[in-house]
Each structure stands twice: as C-alpha cells, then as structure tokens.
Amino acid sequence: MTSASPSKNTVTQANKKMLPIASVALLTAAMLLPACSVVSVEKQASAKTISAQRGNIVTDNQLSSDTASALLSAGLNEQACMQQFDLCLTQLTDSILNKHYRPALAIFAELHYAKARQLADSQNCRNALARPPLDPYYANAPLSDDDAKTQQEETDLCLNNYQDRLFDAVKYSYTYLFYDSLTHDFEGADESYSSAHTQTRIPTDNDIQTQDIYNAASNDVITQLYRSTENSDKLMNGTKVEYLTIPSTKRDSNDQAAIANRAPLKGKAIDQVKVMKVQVDDYDLGIYLPNENNYLQNAHKQDSALADLVSTYELRLSGLNSVSKRPGLGISLVASLDDRYTTTIRQLLSSSLSGRFANESDNTKDSEPSSRIYPTGHLLLTGLIKPSGDSVLDVLSSRQLDIHLYNPYQTETVNILNDNYPLAANFSAGYGMWLAENQLDSVGYLNLITRQLDARLPKLFMLEPYDPDKRVIIMLHGLASSPATWVNLTNDILNDDKLRDNYQVWQIFYPTNLPILENRYQIQQLINTTYEQTDPTGQNRASKNSVIVSHSMGALIARMMLSDENLVEDLDRLDDQDILSNSEKRQIRDALKESFGEKELRKRFELHSLPQVDTAVFLSAPFRGTDYADRWFTRALRRIVYLPVGLVKTVTDNLATIATQGDLAQNPLGALYLQNGASQLSDKSSFIELTKDLTINSRVTYHSIIANNDADITKGLAQAQPDGAKIDLSQALEEDAKDERASVSVSDDTSELPPEPLVAAVIVDKNISQALTQRLSDGIVPYTSAHLDGAASETVINGGHSIQTNPQTILTLRRILHKQLQE
Known part of the structure; x- marks a missing residue:
C-alpha cells in the first residue's frame, strides 16, 4: 500500500506558516549572539574636534579623552572609579603595560584632581563651610552632641582626603611636566625615552592639559591655604602656621617678620625668602616671598598684611580693551593690602556734610603732600608649587611642598631642576581691581558740583610698587574727569612688553573746581614730595627721563610745571585791562597776600620746571582757552561748580570791605583765585591771558x-x-x-x-x-x-x-615712548 503524497496547496500553506517562525528564530539567534559595535562616521566642525581633543576636567568639567580611554581600556567605569578611588588606581596601574610611563603620570594627575573636585563639592566637605544656625528652634537647630561628633569625623575625613588628592594632583602633574629633569627611578621607565623624544618635542594636547591640572590644583592649594590661615571659609584641615622672623643676629630692634620686609636680607631682590611654615595634616608647606623691601612696603603686620588674596582664575575683567598677560608657569594672584586707600561717592558726600576727609584723621594731615601719596594697594603675585625631590618616586611620595610667591614685574623666569621656565603673569588684574574698587569717574564729576567745607587736594596713585629702575609716566586728567579716563591707554602700556619693563605709571587725581594756579601748585608739591620720598638722592633711573601725559585742563597744568617763568611779572599786564583804581588794586593784592602770606602767594605765581621730566605729551590742550566755556549751556554749568568753601571764605573775609565777591571775581587779579577751574578755561579769562604765551624749558621735548x-x-x-x-x-x-x-x-x-x-x-x-x-x-x-x-x-x-581713548592717540603715544627709550 502506497502512502498518499501531500498536495501542492498543502505544502504551500505549511511553508507560509513556517516563515514567521523562522524569522522569529533568526531574530532570537541574532540577539543571543555577542554584541557587535557599530561605527558610524559623521562630519562635524573642526572647532568641535579640537575642543574635544583639548578639553579636560579643568576646562569642560569632564575627563579628557586620553584619561577616559585609559579607563575604558582597563574596564573601569568613571563613576565607579570615583566611588572606589584607591582600588581604581591600583587596577589602572596594573593595566598600563606601556614602558613609557610619562603619559600615565598625566592620567593620574587628572584623576586625582577630578576626585579632589568631587570631594570639595560633597556635603561632608561643605559642612566645613557651614555657618552656625540662625534659630535654634527651627529646622536649622544645632545637632545633638553625638550627631555633631559623627558629622565632624566625616567632615575631617573628607577634608583630609580632599587635601591628599589635591596635593597628589600637584605632584603627578609636576612630575609629568618636569619628567625630563627628574631621575627615572621607577620600574618600567625607558631611560632613553626622555633624551630621544621629549627634549625637542612639540607641546602636545596632553602637555597643555596637564599644565592646566598643575595650575588649577596649585590655585586651589594656595587660595584655600590663605583662607585657612586667615580662619575664614576654608577647605584645609588641621592647619598649623609658624611665622618665621629674620634671625636675631641679622636684624635690629626695628625689624619684624620677614613678611613685613622692612629690610631685605642679603642677596638679590628676586631671591626668595622663607617667611612661613604651614603644617596641613602630615604635609609640611614652606611659604616664600620676594626678598624686596619696596614691593611689600605696605605690609606692616606679621600675620595679616594681606586683606585678601584672589586668583585671576576667579576674576573676569570687563571694561578693559585688552588683558595684558605673560604666558608661563604659575598662578597669577592679586594680593589686596589691608590699609589700601579707596575713593567712593559715599566718602565724598559724607565728607561734604562733615567737613572731614574719609580715610584721614583730620584736615591738617590731608594738607601734607606726603599723606596724599598712595602706593598701590593691590600687589601682583605669581604662585608656584615645587614638591621636594629629584627623582620621580621622591616627588610622588614627598610630604614637603614649597609654595613660592614671585613679583612678576621683577621675575620673568623661574628655575626648576636646573632649567629656566617663563613665569606667568596677569598685569591687568591689579589695575582692574583698583578701578573697580574706586568710583573715580563719579567722584571726579561730583567734586565739581558738591559744596565742600574744605578743598579736596590732589592725590597721587602709584599703579604698581615703586621700582627704582623704571622711568615714570605721570598722567593728568582734564575737567570733571579722573584717572579712570586713562584706562585703555594705561592698559595698552601694560600690554607692551618693552614699555611695561621700562615705565611705571603715576596717576594724579585732582579737584577740577579749584583755581588752576592753585591746582598747579598743589600738584607740583605732590609730585616733588613723591620723588623726594622714593629717591632722596635723585640717583635712581626713576628720577630721570620722566614723561608727563596730560589732557585738556591737565595739559595747562602740565605746561606750567615745565616752565620757569615768573608770572608775578606779568600781573601788571592784567592790571592795565582793569577798570579799578590803583588804590583798589593795591587793596586786592594786599588782601591776597594776607590770605595766603606773601611767600606762599609767590609760590603760586613763580614757576619752576620739574627737573625729573624731559618729555611731555599734550592731548586736546586749550592753551589759549576756548569760547566753548562762554556758551550759554556751559555758563549754566559753571554756575553750579563750587569753589571749596574754606578757600572762598579765607579770601573774601579779607576783601569784604573792598567789594562783593561777584565784583572781585570779575577783577583780573581776583579772578585768578575766585573763579573756578571751568570758568578759567574761557579764552576771555584772566588765567588764559596770563598763561597763554608761557614758554617750556628748553631741555623738555614736547609733543601735541x-x-x-x-x-x-x-x-x-x-x-x-x-x-x-x-x-x-x-x-x-x-x-x-x-x-x-x-x-x-x-x-x-x-x-x-x-x-x-x-x-x-x-x-x-x-x-x-x-x-x-x-x-x-x-x-x-x-x-x-x-x-x-x-x-x-x-x-x-x-x-x-x-x-585719550582713541586707538590712534594711544598708538601715537606708544611710538613717542619707544622713541624716548631709544634716545
């Protein structure tokens, strides 16, 4: 008996039923197979590629591609690595098989810094910054004793780990950067790698990234250490500070701690002096400062000379046309001194009401020129950390770190392991902080229109610590202005290496409502006193070849300070234009002599050129006056410009029996002292008539x-x-x-x-x-x-x-200064 064959239709239907089953089986099998990565290639902007290659934990808050790749190659997850950090480092070390160990140092440096940042942001470490509770009865009430003890233990542990990771980041990055000069005493290092590959290498992305790590970690160490020693917000734990004094055999009774630097030690100014020892847990840190008495002349206190220490990493300088920097190693810092002078609108208004000067104990003190000379209150420093040790293993295991703070004006390179490296600097930072802290523009204008009981006399500001080896540029602003008018010009000088190395800037801030003759006298007294204080013998380079740069009204004052004419002899020319009788003229002169004293009055009219100045630049100078001062809207402004009450009263009390103040102000001689500075800019004023033909001393080269x-x-x-x-x-x-x-x-x-x-x-x-x-x-x-x-x-x-703000003006001035240096 034969079996029956299936029909064609039956087979076809069976195949249709089997197809879905086969598809499912294939898909299931595919899913069970080992996963395969699918690579796709897409185009992107070159800027994104470069950014991804050069970014790291400092710039992008994520690990660099090299460090992330190293973790992946070792089968390590970044988050797990941060959670089990020590175990992660051990497994990562075992996975690095390449005998060229130098790249591994960069990876470890970044991981240590990433861990330090994570710890700094954790709640346990942040508890160190917590404030006492405001209200003990609500949610922020104090913890119980047991809870407080537990929290403190966790906080201490976190802070200790934070410090260790931060110090390790410094040591690993330092070792990577200076691997060439260190002995290669670790297993697996190729001794020939350094000499064959690294001495002439082009800096790689890894080099730049690791320098970022070194700078960022150094910045955190230095700024946190300062805050810890000042007992303010801190992330350093167990800090113990010892201030070092000059050995008794080398000091007299007037010498204090080396940080005060009243007298430098033997050696060069660029030498470093150890001034402090700081113990942080089991680390010993040495603090070094420049061996200079000029640079730290305001630091009179042993342990609190600096009111603040700010890293330029934490500053954003806006309002400057450019930022003057020098690339190199180290962290640019601004140290603010605790006794620095500030000028604000609040001080001006309060002194107008009280008749006293803010920042001064009495008016008599303010009348002395020496009390109105202000050294810079913001010192530039560059910080650098050097771990001890001459070999790789010595540095990595070191518990001794030396923190060096340099004067970047004096020190351009630093020696590390017998090689010289450029030292970083930000020359705009201190200037920017001074401008931001002082409301100069507003105060300059309000000086004109606020009624003050006493004259606010001119002030001199040094924009950097006095340097005996730099020429001086003196800057004089114009009407209703202030030193803030020179911001771009000054910053461009700082940005020019040649000019910055050869010039220092002094800026005059003067009340433009004073009569111009009086302003000239007071400003010249102030400048003379500054030269005498800084260089009594006049032998320094800073006391020769000085330059005056002046704008508008300031240019009129500057020309008088460069002339040797006797204006007393020209007063008769003014008298010829006067309608008063000879007896009235005599009375006015006698009253002026009585008000000031004959000797003092002659000082206002007898001109003597500044011997230190041999170059002048005049900007928009109204040497023969301007009719602009007589237009109706300008006359209205002049009417609200006040002379200091004390000055007016002194003169007018003696002249009250002769005429009214208004009549005196119209009298040519009286107008020299009873017209405000704005009125004296008129081309019809007695002041312009008296000074329009002044001659400048022949030894002075001047430019318009x-x-x-x-x-x-x-x-x-x-x-x-x-x-x-x-x-x-x-x-x-x-x-x-x-x-x-x-x-x-x-x-x-x-x-x-x-x-x-x-x-x-x-x-x-x-x-x-x-x-x-x-x-x-x-x-x-x-x-x-x-x-x-x-x-x-x-x-x-x-x-x-x-x-003065025009780029062509600034460029012209820079050419003049370069030419002066050449000559």
Missing part, C-alpha cells in the same frame, strides 16, 4: 596730539601730507556705504579699495601747521588754541575732544 571732528578737513590734511596719514580701519563700512563706494568707477588694479578712505590721523609738519585755522577743532578746543610752536611732533586725530 590734537583732535579734529571734521573728517573732510582731516582728509584734506592727508592729501597735503600723504606720508604722515594713517587710514582708519578701526571699524567696518556699513553695507550701504560699501555698495555706494563700490559703484564709483575706479581703475581695475584698485577696485578692491574704497576710492575715498577715511583718515584716522595725520602727522602735521611746521609748514602746514602755520596755515591751519580755527575751522579745525575738536568741537570744544580749536586747533589754534591747542597748537604749540616748537613741538617735536604734532598729530591731528580724527575725533572729538576726548581723544
């Missing part, structure tokens, strides 16, 4: 920078003197203007250039200057008032009166 607000006139000057013209490329053309200029037919070879470029500045020669008239003006001061015969150079800048 004059503004012109008519671009067409500046363009005409450029066509007459093409060699002296500078084209304005400070801003791009508007699209409409660009299209309009492009439509003008020009020859093929110049089709890319605008046919009528704007002119930024023109150097004017003597022949051209004689033909210029009042049509050339900055809108306030005409050219004929600002021009001085005999100037070594005269530059016309396209712009308004406030040209």
Whole structure:
C-alpha cells in the first residue's frame, strides 16, 4: 500500500506558516549572539574636534579623552572609579603595560584632581563651610552632641582626603611636566625615552592639559591655604602656621617678620625668602616671598598684611580693551593690602556734610603732600608649587611642598631642576581691581558740583610698587574727569612688553573746581614730595627721563610745571585791562597776600620746571582757552561748580570791605583765585591771558596730539601730507556705504579699495601747521588754541575732544615712548 503524497496547496500553506517562525528564530539567534559595535562616521566642525581633543576636567568639567580611554581600556567605569578611588588606581596601574610611563603620570594627575573636585563639592566637605544656625528652634537647630561628633569625623575625613588628592594632583602633574629633569627611578621607565623624544618635542594636547591640572590644583592649594590661615571659609584641615622672623643676629630692634620686609636680607631682590611654615595634616608647606623691601612696603603686620588674596582664575575683567598677560608657569594672584586707600561717592558726600576727609584723621594731615601719596594697594603675585625631590618616586611620595610667591614685574623666569621656565603673569588684574574698587569717574564729576567745607587736594596713585629702575609716566586728567579716563591707554602700556619693563605709571587725581594756579601748585608739591620720598638722592633711573601725559585742563597744568617763568611779572599786564583804581588794586593784592602770606602767594605765581621730566605729551590742550566755556549751556554749568568753601571764605573775609565777591571775581587779579577751574578755561579769562604765551624749558621735548571732528578737513590734511596719514580701519563700512563706494568707477588694479578712505590721523609738519585755522577743532578746543610752536611732533586725530581713548592717540603715544627709550 502506497502512502498518499501531500498536495501542492498543502505544502504551500505549511511553508507560509513556517516563515514567521523562522524569522522569529533568526531574530532570537541574532540577539543571543555577542554584541557587535557599530561605527558610524559623521562630519562635524573642526572647532568641535579640537575642543574635544583639548578639553579636560579643568576646562569642560569632564575627563579628557586620553584619561577616559585609559579607563575604558582597563574596564573601569568613571563613576565607579570615583566611588572606589584607591582600588581604581591600583587596577589602572596594573593595566598600563606601556614602558613609557610619562603619559600615565598625566592620567593620574587628572584623576586625582577630578576626585579632589568631587570631594570639595560633597556635603561632608561643605559642612566645613557651614555657618552656625540662625534659630535654634527651627529646622536649622544645632545637632545633638553625638550627631555633631559623627558629622565632624566625616567632615575631617573628607577634608583630609580632599587635601591628599589635591596635593597628589600637584605632584603627578609636576612630575609629568618636569619628567625630563627628574631621575627615572621607577620600574618600567625607558631611560632613553626622555633624551630621544621629549627634549625637542612639540607641546602636545596632553602637555597643555596637564599644565592646566598643575595650575588649577596649585590655585586651589594656595587660595584655600590663605583662607585657612586667615580662619575664614576654608577647605584645609588641621592647619598649623609658624611665622618665621629674620634671625636675631641679622636684624635690629626695628625689624619684624620677614613678611613685613622692612629690610631685605642679603642677596638679590628676586631671591626668595622663607617667611612661613604651614603644617596641613602630615604635609609640611614652606611659604616664600620676594626678598624686596619696596614691593611689600605696605605690609606692616606679621600675620595679616594681606586683606585678601584672589586668583585671576576667579576674576573676569570687563571694561578693559585688552588683558595684558605673560604666558608661563604659575598662578597669577592679586594680593589686596589691608590699609589700601579707596575713593567712593559715599566718602565724598559724607565728607561734604562733615567737613572731614574719609580715610584721614583730620584736615591738617590731608594738607601734607606726603599723606596724599598712595602706593598701590593691590600687589601682583605669581604662585608656584615645587614638591621636594629629584627623582620621580621622591616627588610622588614627598610630604614637603614649597609654595613660592614671585613679583612678576621683577621675575620673568623661574628655575626648576636646573632649567629656566617663563613665569606667568596677569598685569591687568591689579589695575582692574583698583578701578573697580574706586568710583573715580563719579567722584571726579561730583567734586565739581558738591559744596565742600574744605578743598579736596590732589592725590597721587602709584599703579604698581615703586621700582627704582623704571622711568615714570605721570598722567593728568582734564575737567570733571579722573584717572579712570586713562584706562585703555594705561592698559595698552601694560600690554607692551618693552614699555611695561621700562615705565611705571603715576596717576594724579585732582579737584577740577579749584583755581588752576592753585591746582598747579598743589600738584607740583605732590609730585616733588613723591620723588623726594622714593629717591632722596635723585640717583635712581626713576628720577630721570620722566614723561608727563596730560589732557585738556591737565595739559595747562602740565605746561606750567615745565616752565620757569615768573608770572608775578606779568600781573601788571592784567592790571592795565582793569577798570579799578590803583588804590583798589593795591587793596586786592594786599588782601591776597594776607590770605595766603606773601611767600606762599609767590609760590603760586613763580614757576619752576620739574627737573625729573624731559618729555611731555599734550592731548586736546586749550592753551589759549576756548569760547566753548562762554556758551550759554556751559555758563549754566559753571554756575553750579563750587569753589571749596574754606578757600572762598579765607579770601573774601579779607576783601569784604573792598567789594562783593561777584565784583572781585570779575577783577583780573581776583579772578585768578575766585573763579573756578571751568570758568578759567574761557579764552576771555584772566588765567588764559596770563598763561597763554608761557614758554617750556628748553631741555623738555614736547609733543601735541590734537583732535579734529571734521573728517573732510582731516582728509584734506592727508592729501597735503600723504606720508604722515594713517587710514582708519578701526571699524567696518556699513553695507550701504560699501555698495555706494563700490559703484564709483575706479581703475581695475584698485577696485578692491574704497576710492575715498577715511583718515584716522595725520602727522602735521611746521609748514602746514602755520596755515591751519580755527575751522579745525575738536568741537570744544580749536586747533589754534591747542597748537604749540616748537613741538617735536604734532598729530591731528580724527575725533572729538576726548581723544585719550582713541586707538590712534594711544598708538601715537606708544611710538613717542619707544622713541624716548631709544634716545
């Protein structure tokens, strides 16, 4: 009997039923197979690739690609690694099979720093920063004794771990960076690797990343250590401080601790002096400062000379046209001294009401020039940490770290393991903090319009500690202004290596409501006193070849300080224009002599040039006055500008029997002392009449920078003197203007250039200057008032009166300073 064969339809139906089953089986089998990674390639911006290659725990708050790859290769999860950190390090060490051990040091440095940051953010470590409870009856009530003890133990353990990880980050990154100079005493190191590959290597991304780790960890150590020794917010535990004094055999009874630095030790100023020993858990830290008495001259206290120590890592400097930096090793710091002077609106208003000077104990003290000289209250320092040891294993196991704080103005390189390396610096940081802390612009304006019982006399600010080997630049601002007007100019000097190394800046802050003759006398007294205090014998380089840079009203004062004329002899010329009788003139003179004393009065009129100054730069100077001071809106402003009450009262009490104050102010002689500074800028004032033809001492080289607000006139000057013209490329053309200029037919070879470029500045020669008239003006001061015969150079800048901020002005000044250095 034969079996029956299945029909075709039956087979087809059976196959249809089996297909889904087969598909499911295949999918199931695929899922059970070992997983395979699928690689895809996509394009991305090159900036993202570079950023990913160079980012690390410091810049991106995540591990670098090299460290992350090392963990993956060892089968380690980053989060698990942070949780079981010591075990992670052991397994990672076992997984590194490459005999070139140097890259591993960078990986360990980053991991230690990542762990330190994690610990610093943890609640246990943050408890060290916690404040006492505000209200014991609510949720923030104190813990019980047992809970408090437990919390303290956990906090101490966290802080100790944090410190260890931070110190290890410093040591591993230091070892990586200076591997070439250390003995290779660890197993598996290739001795020939250093000499064959690293001495001439181009810096890699890993080098830059590890320097970031070294700097960031050093920054945390130094700033946290300072806070801990000051008993403020701290993350350092078990800190014990010992202040070191100069050995008794080398000091007298006036010498204090070396940190006060009243007298430097034997040796060079750039030498480092150990001033403190700090014990942090089982680490011994040595603190070193520069061997200078000038740099730390304000540090009078042994343990609290610095009110604050701020890292530039924690500062964002805004408002500066650029930030002056020097790349290199170390952390840029700003040390703020506890006795620094500040100027604020609140102080001005309170002194106006009380008649006393803020920051001064009495008015008599303020009248002394020496009390109005202010050394910088913000010292620049660069911090560097050197672990002890000459071999890799010595450094990694060291419990001795030396923290060096350098004066970056004096020290440009540091020696580490017999090799010299550039020292980092941020030269704008201290200046920026001073400007931010002092409300100079507002105070300068309010000085004009607030009624004050006593004259606020000029002040001198040193922008860096006095350096006997640098020339001095003295800056004098204009009407209703302040030293803040020089911010970009000063910052560009700091940004020029040659100028920064050869010049130091002194800025004068003076009340522009005082009569200009009185301001000249007070400012010159102040400058003379500063030179005498800093260099009594006048032998320092700083006492020679000084430069005065002045704007507007400041330029009038500066010219008087560079002249040797006797203005008393010119008073008769003013008397000839007066309608008063001879007896009335005599009475006015006698009253003025009685008010000031004849000797003191003559000091205001007898001019003597500053012997230290041999170069001057005048900006927008109204040497022959301006009619702008007599326009109706300016006259209205002049009426609210007050003379100090004390000055007016002193003079007018003696003159009360002669005439009213208003009459006296109209009298040519009386106007010299009863008109405010703003009124004396008028081209009709007695002051301008008296001083317009002053001559400058022949040994002084002077330059004029004059503004012109008519671009067409500046363009005409450029066509007459093409060699002296500078084209304005400070801003791009508007699209409409660009299209309009492009439509003008020009020859093929110049089709890319605008046919009528704007002119930024023109150097004017003597022949051209004689033909210029009042049509050339900055809108306030005409050219004929600002021009001085005999100037070594005269530059016309396209712009308004406030040209001290103009980039072409700053560039012109820098050229003048470079030329002075060459000569």
